[in-house]
Each structure stands twice: as structure tokens, then as C-alpha cells.
Amino acid sequence: KILIIGANGQIGTELVTALRRIHGAEQVIASDINNPAYAIRNSGPFEFANVLDKETLHHLFQKHQPTQVYLLAAILSATGEQKPKMAWDLNMNGLIHVLDLALEFKTAKVFWPSSIAVFGPNSPKQNTPQYCVMDPNTVYGFSKLAGERWCEYYHAKHGLDVRSIRYPGIISWKAAPGGGTTDYAIHIFHEALKTGTYQSFLSTSTMLPMMYMEDAIRATISLMDAPIENLTIRSSYNLAGMSFTPEQLTQKIQQHLPDFTISYADNDPRQAIADSWPQTIDDSQARQDWNWQPEYDLERLTADMMENLKNSLNL
Numbered sequence: 001k002i003l004i005i006g007a008n009g010q011i012g013t014e015l016v017t018a019l020r021r022i023h024g025a026e027q028v029i030a031s032d033i034n035n036p037a038y039a040i041r042n043s044g045p046f047e048f049a050n051v052l053d054k055e056t057l058h059h060l061f062q063k064h065q066p067t068q069v070y071l072l073a074a075i076l077s078a079t080g081e082q083k084p085k086m087a088w089d090l091n092m093n094g095l096i097h098v099l100d101l102a103l104e105f106k107t108a109k110v111f112w113p114s115s116i117a118v119f120g121p122n123s124p125k126q127n128t129p130q131y132c133v134m135d136p137n138t139v140y141g142f143s144k145l146a147g148e149r150w151c152e153y154y155h156a157k158h159g160l161d162v163r164s165i166r167y168p169g170i171i172s173w174k175a176a177p178g179g180g181t182t183d184y185a186i187h188i189f190h191e192a193l194k195t196g197t198y199q200s201f202l203s204t205s206t207m208l209p210m211m212y213m214e215d216a217i218r219a220t221i222s223l224m225d226a227p228i229e230n231l232t233i234r235s236s237y238n239l240a241g242m243s244f245t246p247e248q249l250t251q252k253i254q255q256h257l258p259d260f261t262i263s264y265a266d267n268d269p270r271q272a273i274a275d276s277w278p279q280t281i282d283d284s285q286a287r288q289d290w291n292w293q294p295e296y297d298l299e300r301l302t303a304d305m306m307e308n309l310k311n312s313l314n315l
């Protein structure tokens, strides 16, 4: 059985769908603190769980004896700056509960997402390497950095097979994103189709590492399926599909909607978060260890987003 904690999130809903397609719906238990998201409703077993309630989690591990656990519950960067203590508590203690329960119930593999948010203002901005100065200045960022240290520790001290990816911004259309800084690149598509214009909270030249959801899901499953002897990173693998700015994204959208216009808000708090992050990522270790290779560039991402959103918004 595979247990997915935080199944209702932007990544969770799509991981549930992908893993159910591979393993069969009954083998994949979705869990979250709220009712099942529309994208996974009635598509297989669901359990309520609050990642901070170790008792409930213990019961889920006892009942389902999962061989794999994916912990996707987290508070992201922008929301984390509004609720710093809650973000630290959920992101940190949620992970430690799951690492402990995975040991107790001998879970074969655990997946936990990190983020390029673990890098900070003094990290190299271009081609940011797997190892370098990391001084994240968001609670989300340093909770993910600390989480990476815990994952590496549980692997080294207890032999737990926990695997992790430093996701860049992830673009998708199925589930609404929640509280991220990179989410402008999702909102822009909705607004382009609904109103023909979008006010970006990031400035025109803000370049960020990004990835299409299809690539992110494929990378996650590819890492989890990789032979254990191939893995050289037990903190978290750098990963990225592409990098772009709001200006570059706008130009691609205008190839589909010539009349689309963008405007820019200034002094949004998310600008400082974006400015603290890398612009491009070196993910050569993932390419070397488990044959990572992106399949979506900005051209293909834009076409796929436009096509799918138009249908799902009935436009």
C-alpha cells in the first residue's frame, strides 16, 4: 500500500492520480486534513489525517502498513511568511512524525519534497549547484533546509530509505496552487483566458526555475523507482525543467492570445522572496544518478496549459 499525506495539494492530487494509475486505486490511500479534493474524489480510498496529530497518523500506519509514504503536507513560502510559527511547526514536526512512524512500521521508502527555496541571497544565482552556501531567509526555505538535514540523518543513523527532490516552481492546471511565490505563473493562465489581462506580483525580469507538473510527477516516480545503489544524495536532489521571467511567459501566452496584456504590481512581499532564490539550477546529479531529463520546455508548457485550462474552464 502507498500512503499519501497531503493528498489534496497541488502535487498531492496529481501524485495520487498517477500512482493509482500505476498500482491500482485500492493500493493508494489518499489522506488530508480536509475533504478529498475534486480531482481525487471517489477515485479511491481516503482517510482524514492531520500531520501534526501523531496518534491519527500512527493509526493510519497501523491500519494500512504502507510500503511507501509520500509526505506532501506543507505550508509554502508566501503563506509561511504570514504564519511563520505555524509553517515551522507543520513543516518540521509533520516530517519528524512521519520519519519516526516510517521507522516504527518499517516503511520501505519515504518521499519528502524539498524546494529550491533552500537556497538564499548568498547562494550562487546561476546554475546553482547541489552543494553551496545556503542561507534561506523564508521560514518555508529554512524549514525545508532543516528537513533535508533530518532526512539525511534518518538515512545515515537508521537506514531509512527516504528520498527527496528540491522542486522548482511547479506549473499545473488541475489543482489550485496554495500560497506559493511561483504561483503567478499559474494564475496568469487563468486570468489570460478569463479576462485577457493579468497583474503580476513579480517584476517583468524576475527569473525563476520552473517545471511542468507532468515532468515533476515523472521525476518523483523515477527517483522512487531508482535502484538504491545509484543514489548519492540523501538530503535532496536539485531539479529544474526550465527558467523563465514573467516577460518571457507573457510572450509565449501572446502566441496563443495576441491581445493578452500584463501589468505589474510593485512592493508585493513575494518579490523579496523571489529575489532571494536562484535563477537557474544545476540538476546534473539527478541526471547522472537516475537519468533525469525534462520533457517540457516553455513552448510546450504554454500550449498544454492553454489547451487544458480552456477545456476545464469551459472557455
Ligand code: VAH
Residues within 6 Å of the ligand: 076, 077, 078, 115, 116, 117, 140, 167, 168, 169, 170, 179, 180, 181, 182, 183
Ligand atoms: C513556493 N511553489 O512558491 C513553491 C516552491 C520554489 C517554489 O517551493 O513556495
